[in-house]
Amino acid sequence: MNWITNYVRPRINSMLGRREVPDNLWIKCPETGEMVFHKDLEENKWVIPASGYHMKMPAKARLTDLFDGGVFESLPQPKVAQDPLKFRDSKKYIDRLKDSRLKTEQEDTILAGLGQVRGVKLVAVVHEFNFIGGSLGMAAGEAIVKACERAVAEKCPLVIFPASGGARMQEGILSLMQLPRTTVAVDMLKEAGLPYIVVLTNPTTGGVTASYAMLGDIHIAEPGAEIGFAGKRVIEQTLREKLPEGFQTAEYLLEHGMVDMVVNRHDLPDTLATLLKILMKTPAANDDSAEVLALAPVAASA
Structure with a gap:
């Protein structure tokens, strides 16, 4: 001693x-x-x-910051089967879920809310990256589908903020099934004539990029966000070539036509409200008419 x-x-x-x-x-x-x-x-x-x-911005903080006065209705988290495959790697999947819920105080990676942004009613869906890398599983897929259904019922736009490493491997094929399910949910919005805007945050990769994250009417990205399907190292090893500087960043994708706008986080609420007023054909107030006219070509080309 x-x-x-x-x-x-x-x-x-x-x-x-x-x-x-x-x-x-x-x-x-x-x-x-x-x-x-x-x-x-x-x-x-x-x-x-x-x-x-x-x-990376916590999902709860992003919703609070987005909606006017931080006031919104939290959409309920759908109930799905827990650990349907009884998966285990270095740790039981059910234990990973418990740890992530304790750390994030969320049921799963998706948070959704209904509220107003600068007076425009919308449904917002946000990924929490700290919940198993924001991965897309059955609970996340079901939450996105229900959010789209709520937007159709409310006849309002939907804005999604993906931040994910892709599909959740612990749920196997059940996770991959969420890709077509969420794609169909996005089609529901488009059939109803409702805008669907994607705000790509860091990182947006894997199956999420291969589905709903690249199906928006308009794609906005935060500065410096990593956006792609496979990782840079995997692509370089496959092609046996050195990729360009800044490859898969928001700015690179904007230059090559994959992203419509790169917008600073501080400007997102105003930008979203302006774009949605254009898409919903809402009359603009006199004080922001110049901004609406400036952004109109961007919305039209999308």
């Missing part, structure tokens, strides 16, 4: 009132290495102030 470590040091710490400091108080910018206090980052919508780097 080391009496200095086990007795003396704890006594000194207790007398001085020393407390353990959480390791997440300061966030490091992946681009510049700048350290940002977590409260400042949250107040700036998880965007690094100096570099403008867009960090």
